[in-house]
Amino acid sequence: MQFNEFLGQLANYEPGKDIEVIAREFGLKKVIKLASNENPLGASKKVVECLKANAHLAHLYPDDTMSELKFKLSKHYNVGENQIIIGAGSDQIIEFAIHSKLNSRNAFLQCGVTFAMYQIYAKQTQSKCYKTASITHDLSEFRALYEAHKDEIKMIFLCVPNNPLGECLDSKAVREFIRGVDEDCLVVLDAAYNEFASFKDEKKHLNPAKLCAEFSNVLYLGTFSKLYALGGLRVGYGIANEAIIKAFYKLRAPFNVTNLSLKAACVALDDKEFVEQTLQNNFTQMKRYEDFARQNGIKFINSYTNFITYFFDECLGQGVANFNASAAQSGANFSTDLTQHKANSSTNSSENLAKKLDSTQLANELLKKGIIIRDLKSYGLNAIRITIGLKEENDAFFDEFKPLL
Numbered sequence: 001m002q003f004n005e006f007l008g009q010l011a012n013y014e015p016g017k018d019i020e021v022i023a024r025e026f027g028l029k030k031v032i033k034l035a036s037n038e039n040p041l042g043a044s045k046k047v048v049e050c051l052k053a054n055a056h057l058a059h060l061y062p063d064d065t066m067s068e069l070k071f072k073l074s075k076h077y078n079v080g081e082n083q084i085i086i087g088a089g090s091d092q093i094i095e096f097a098i099h100s101k102l103n104s105r106n107a108f109l110q111c112g113v114t115f116a117m118y119q120i121y122a123k124q125t126q127s128k129c130y131k132t133a134s135i136t137h138d139l140s141e142f143r144a145l146y147e148a149h150k151d152e153i154k155m156i157f158l159c160v161p162n163n164p165l166g167e168c169l170d171s172k173a174v175r176e177f178i179r180g181v182d183e184d185c186l187v188v189l190d191a192a193y194n195e196f197a198s199f200k201d202e203k204k205h206l207n208p209a210k211l212c213a214e215f216s217n218v219l220y221l222g223t224f225s226k227l228y229a230l231g232g233l234r235v236g237y238g239i240a241n242e243a244i245i246k247a248f249y250k251l252r253a254p255f256n257v258t259n260l261s262l263k264a265a266c267v268a269l270d271d272k273e274f275v276e277q278t279l280q281n282n283f284t285q286m287k288r289y290e291d292f293a294r295q296n297g298i299k300f301i302n303s304y305t306n307f308i309t310y311f312f313d314e315c316l317g318q319g320v321a322n323f324n325a326s327a328a329q330s331g332a333n334f335s336t337d338l339t340q341h342k343a344n345s346s347t348n349s350s351e352n353l354a355k356k357l358d359s360t361q362l363a364n365e366l367l368k369k370g371i372i373i374r375d376l377k378s379y380g381l382n383a384i385r386i387t388i389g390l391k392e393e394n395d396a397f398f399d400e401f402k403p404l405l
Contacts (some may be wrong), residue, residue, distance in 0.1 A: 006064045009124050013116055018370050028370040032396055034387040035372040037163070037193075037307050039229030041281065041390070043264075044274035047230070050267040054260055062259035069262050072269050073237060077284030078209040082242045085249065088256050090192055090223040095121050096248040097219055097238070098155070102127035102275045107152040108147055111137050113379050114159045115190060128152065135381075136301075139177050146181065155334050156181065159190040160206060161197045164376055164385045168197045170202045178215050180339030186244070188219045192236075195227045197304035204304055208239040216241050226306060227278055233261040251395040282306050285388045292398055296405055309376065311383045312357040359384050362404055369400040 016036030023031045027336040070081045074281055087093045098121045102108055107128035110118050113135040122129060130149060132141040137158065146153055158177075161168035178187050197204035208220035212230075227229040238248065257377060268274075289308045293300045297309040359382045363375035374385040386397065 002123055006123070011120065014358055016307045016374060016377055019372070022367060022370070022372060026368055026370070028226050029372045031372065032389065032393045033372045034389050035374045035385075036176065036231070036391065037226055037305070037387045038304060038347070039226065039232050039278055039306070040388070040393060041147040041229060041278055043229045044268060044271045045266050046271050046274070047264045048263055054263045057259050057263075061255050061261060062257060064254050064263055066257065066262055067185035069235075069265050069269075069332065072266050073239075076269060077207075077239060079212065080242070081241055083212060083239055083245060085238055085240075085245050085252070086237045086262075087252070088236070088258055088365045089225060090190070090221040090238070091255065093219075093221055093236055093248070094118065094188070094190075095239035097186060097188055098122050098125060098127075099251055100244075100247045101154050103218055106154040107149060108155040108157065109142060109153050109342055110157040111135070111142075111159065111162060113162075113165060113381065114157065115175050116379075118157045122155075136165060137162060137169050139169070139173060142177065143180060146185075150182065150185075153185060155186045155188065155382075157188045157190060159192075161193045161204070161304040163190075163193065163305065164307075164374065164379060166301050166305045166307060168194075168201075170203045171206050172203070174206065175211070175214070178211075180220060181217065183217050186217055186219060187215070188221065192221065192223045192226055193305040194222075195275075196282060196306055200283060200304050204320045211352055212239060212241055215216060216243075224265045224268055227275060228265070228271075229274075229278070230261070230264055230268055233258070234263055235265045237262045240380070281390065282388050285391060285394050288394060288398075289386065289388065296402070298405075307387045309383050309385045311381070312359060312362075312384050357405065358382065362401075366397075366400060366405055371397055373397075 016033065019031045019033050022028065033250070035084060035328055066086045068282070069086060070084050073084050074081045085093060085096070085277070094117055104126040107130055108122050109130045111134070112132045119129055127184040130145050130153065132138055132145065134141055142156070146156065157175060158169065160174060174189065181187055189211070191206050194204065194206050206220065209219060211218045218240060222238065222239070223236040224233070225236070238245070286303065286308060292298065293310060301309055303309070359375045362375050363373055366373055376383040376385055389397070
């Protein structure tokens with residue numbers, strides 16, 4: 001059977017490895033997953049009770065108006081219900097956006113290293129991709145590329161904070177950048193991790209109500225997968241002006257989010273105690289990863305997310321020379337402190353580099369020990385991304401990782 005030729009140019013997204021699959025493959029009784037940025041606390045007790053209470057509805061099609069969750073989101077963000085679209089994860093809203101704007105005659109703009117699904121979905125439309133040379137969000141590079149190809153570029157992705165690196169632009173810088181973008185160019189603000197960034201630094205906070213009031217071409221993306229621990233239920237949303245949302249609805253299939261998912265999301269949004277517990281655990285444990293990296297000569301980016309990225313050599317992909325230049329505006333300062341390591345550190349930077357640590361090899365060795373992390377070699381980086389876990393999970397990571405250095 002013959003398929004459309006463009007399919008040959010598409011790559012599949014590589015999700016994090018499954019716990020049960022790894023347990024079977026290596027004959028392990030216990031596996032710790034620190035690869036997919038899932039909430040280590042698991043779903044909140046209130047959500048679990050909600051799922052139990054509503055399990056009898058599983059045979060029914062969901063309320064396709066999604067009115068209850070729309071109402072709660074509209075109050076949460078102070079936007080109109082007609083400004084909201086809900087999808088099976090924010091990925092689906094990305095798909096709606098791309099298929100509403102991109103085609104073989106135009107282009108989109110993104111960071112040098114960012115969420116892989118932007119390019120995967122965009123290639124389905126055969127649209128052209130422009131990337132910054134810098135691996136992080138250097139808005140001067142974004143501006144230069146946009147101005148040079150303004151007639152082509154109809155969509156810009158800003159991942160705030162950025163996945164898989166963790167750096168985050170200040171909201172002020174984001175607004176200033178959007179002011180220089182033509183109204184016919186859709187600016188997608190992927191805020192999947194913005195609650196984490198806002199908790200760490202209020203200057204990173206994106207306010208979709210204010211953004212949509214100021215700009216007619218902004219799409220704000222949110223998700224229940226990370227902070228709210230509903231990754232398995234697939235609930236995300238987009239917030240924009242009504243004209244954009246109406247266009248997206250023409251691409252949405254009916255009943256795209258299950259009734260159990262919608263019920264759980266409503267409960268999760270109201271569970272403030274669980275949210276606070278998640279954020280406190282994340283940044284308390286994040287500090288341990290930062291300290292470990294400094295003690296062992298490992299480069300890392302100051303992360304505003306629920307993960308941290310470790311780099312293992314000087315070859316960080318195209319644009320690393322531009323990294324420090326863009327660091328100030330993106331919050332992406334490389335933390336190395338290579339001249340400030342403790343004298344008693346058992347592994348220093350020069351020893352690490354001499355051993356030529358390889359991210360794929362490290363990830364595979366950890367798999368054998370029952371620890372799943374994310375190898376970033378597919379992004380052109382000799383680096384790993386580690387989801388911040390519970391204390392005991394992080395203890396296990398350090399115990400198994402240290403001997404590999």
